[in-house]
Amino acid sequence: MGMRNIIVGQSGGPTSVINSSLAGVYKTAIERGFDKVYGMLHGIQGFLDEQYVDLSTQIHSDMDIELLKRTPSAFLGSCRYKLPEIHEDMEIYEKIFGILDKLEIEAFIYIGGNDSMDTIKKLSDYAIVKGHKQKFLGVPKTIDNDLALTDHTPGFGSAAKYIGASTKEVIRDALGLTYKKEMITIIEVMGRNAGWLTGATALAKTEECEGPDLIYLPEVPFDIDAFLSKIKDLLKEKKSIIVAVSEGIKLPDGRYVCELSGGGDYVDAFGHKQLTGTAAYLANFLGAEIGCKTRAVEFSTLQRSASHMASRVDINEAFMVGGAAVKAADEGDSGKMVVIDRVSDDPYMSAAGIYDVHKIANNEKTVPREWLNETADYVTEEFINYIEPLIQGDYPPFMVNGLPQHLVLKK
Missing domain, CATH: 3.40.50.460 (Phosphofructokinase domain)
Incomplete structure (x- = not known):
């Protein structure tokens, strides 16, 4: 029986909670019995150069996970790399799946925004067409909050x-x-x-x-x-x-x-x-x-x-969607993105859902016109009511000599 390995990458502009999603992926993968959790260095672009790391060499304790949740920017490094359409360059896809097979990867998790979901869409489509068994799941990440079908985005x-x-x-x-x-x-x-x-x-x-x-x-x-x-x-x-x-x-x-x-x-x-x-x-x-x-x-x-001002709600939800992606892949889902569903406003509660990435990739969610005033030079009370629950709570950084401590990748 082969190894049950998983690989995770980060893409696009980072956020102050993107690493909380990474922590959620790692912790849940270990809990669900995956043998190794690899991290792509600089997303799919670095992966193409076979740049990756075994995350067990970086995360040694629950304290490291807590540090990672409080660390800004992309711990693994990011990229802005657009995969070509499948029919335009089959070789690049053959190379990607060759590396996935070599590492015995069962699930591929990508943390990112709109363009990153385009990557998940293309890879999952190629896997279906060619009969590959790897599962591909997207984890939302963007401060812009412009991903479709999710109430809001981590970050x-x-x-x-x-x-x-x-x-x-x-x-x-x-x-x-x-x-x-x-x-x-x-x-x-x-x-x-x-x-x-x-x-x-x-x-x-x-x-x-x-x-x-x-x-x-x-x-x-x-x-x-x-x-x-x-x-x-x-x-x-x-x-x-x-x-x-x-x-x-x-x-x-x-x-x-x-x-x-x-x-x-x-x-x-x-x-x-x-x-x-x-x-x-x-x-x-x-x-x-x-x-x-x-x-x-x-x-x-x-x-x-600015991770020193991160919202507790945001960090917890980022961790939640990372874990939910691993769970979904482990249970057979592919070509999907985890979303945040707003369950209740008072008190505020949310839950992780999942949607077909084809309905999300390359679609932008903008502010509804009715959430702007008539002259379009201010937002309405509905906008404030939507956003206020998302900024609640704090996640105090671990301070050393008066400054926040971060977890740093050791190559």
Whole structure:
């Protein structure tokens, strides 16, 4: 009888809880009797170069699992690699399955977002066509929260928690700087086509904080003239203006706002433009048009790497879906992605479900138009009610000499 081995990889932009899913995969695989749990180094791209590690050489105790759950970024390394269509390059698939057979892999688990689910779809399709017995399961991961059929994605809650808290702090800072002179602060938040993260800035609106004045999401075309008019009106009422914008807001003609300043030239393997400079462009635009002090604040990679502010709900759910993928593969499922189903709002409860990856890959879930106000410059109460349960609780890091400790891959 052959070995029962499993392999897991991480792909795409990391999150502060992606390693909690990895911990869930490892712990559940060991509990269910798999002989070895391999980790791909740098996802499917590294796997093609036969770069992998036996995770038992990295994780030695329950304490290591707890450390891993609190470690940001991709412990195994990530990639942005697009597999060709099966008919375009059969050799690459033959190579992948040759390595899987050599390692006696029974289940292939991939933790990632939309593009990663495309990988699961193609590999599971090839296995069916060619009669291979390996099972292929996807584990959701993305701070963008744009995966279809899942209520939300692991990584989103913690990023939203960081964004809400940081927006409050930026607002306090701005208020302390304005006395006799006006100042406009533009906060740029990640989000190419979906504005879930930018909407999270509304969490800053609390008893002691007014929150941002305007919020612009990429779901609705951005009217720069109407924007200028609203800013001028607000300056008649207050000296400090805070605006949150998604990096991917577009003009009515389809151009990204960041392209107005020369951004968006770099394109990745999946055809996505690198978006940066939206806040800087708008701050400069307002400074020139109005003549007051402006500043641009980019939360940038801090949104996905701030594990010290991770949500307990998020870490626990990330661990849950990792374990659920192993269970599903062990019970014969393939070509599926684990999802999070919202069971109850009060009290908040969730459970792991599973859906056909063909219905998820390459589909984006955007913020419903009815969750924006009429003028599309703020989110509604429904949006807040949806997001608030996901940011609850804390997962205190293990502190050493005043700083958080992380688990680091030893090659």
